[in-house]
Amino acid sequence: MSLNDHLSTLKYAFPKTLPILAGFTFLGIAYGVYMHSLGFPPIYAILMSVLIFAGSMEFVAGSLLLGAFNPFSAFLLTLMINARHLFYGISMLDKFKGTGKKKMYLIYGMCDESFVINNTARTPSDINSGWFMFYVTLLNQIYWVSGATVGSLFSSLITFNTDGLEFVMTALFVVIFLDQWMKERNHISSLIGIAASVLCLILFGTENFIIPAMLIILIFLSLIKKFITKNEVISS
């Protein structure tokens, strides 16, 4: 790819990441401020946002560092909180095929937001979809790390009333869900996703509902396999 191709891919990717720019700058700053309030020097928030790059898990990791030294339970807790990534991977197996060396980074940086954009975007034929996904992932990580850096360095200077700005991530997920809803011919998967999650949230509470919800989704979708053909669920 020529430099011009890179620039046009970046130009195409950037607008798709604008909601993430708003959300990650804000949440990243919130994370930096949070780590500062726990008493950690700025390098903690910066390195953890680069290395872990999984928003909710980083907040949890901050509090883990203040608790007892128990690496194994930290590892298990991480698997539980991040188990949803398994579904992202399964959904991206084919899309990441043929992306070359970039594939390692695409998988490494596959947070919720990069996944939803890379999974739903339909790139035009003159845009290389591998590089598009690479830039989406990279931009998102830059937003997050910048936010965390600013937050941990300048936490006392932030005075703008940001109450409610965190809703931008909910808004993104609602819009992605709606977009999918409007183009699918059959709502069965969308409906089971909402129903299983709400049911498990009621039954198991906010801390433990994701894995049982994933299991119900998996079992249900497997049971209805013979009644569903590909073009009923997705249409591009």
Add this chain to the structure above:
Amino acid sequence: MMSITQQIIMIACVVAGTLLTRFLPFMIFKADKPTPKYIKYLGYVLPPAVFGLLVVYSLKDVQVTSLEGFLPELLAIGLIIGLHYWKRSMLLSIAGGTIFYMVLVQVVF
């Protein structure tokens, strides 16, 4: 208080756990072999369900016991649905819904 070494080990465990959840499907189903039919099927039916899961996940801390607890979210999502069916512009729907929500929690509730 943990020592620096202990902190590094803890962070390494969180990094390893996160990497494992992201890389496992790709380690099991290698790119040079055809993906099994059942996994391919999951690959295209899972995303809508996952988007639903993410919506619920991002709303998990909403309090349903009092009206003020969930009305801002309910109204803002209502506006997002309206905007999205009207213009179908991702940015307009997200920005409109978020600004409306901020006004609601800062000024109204």
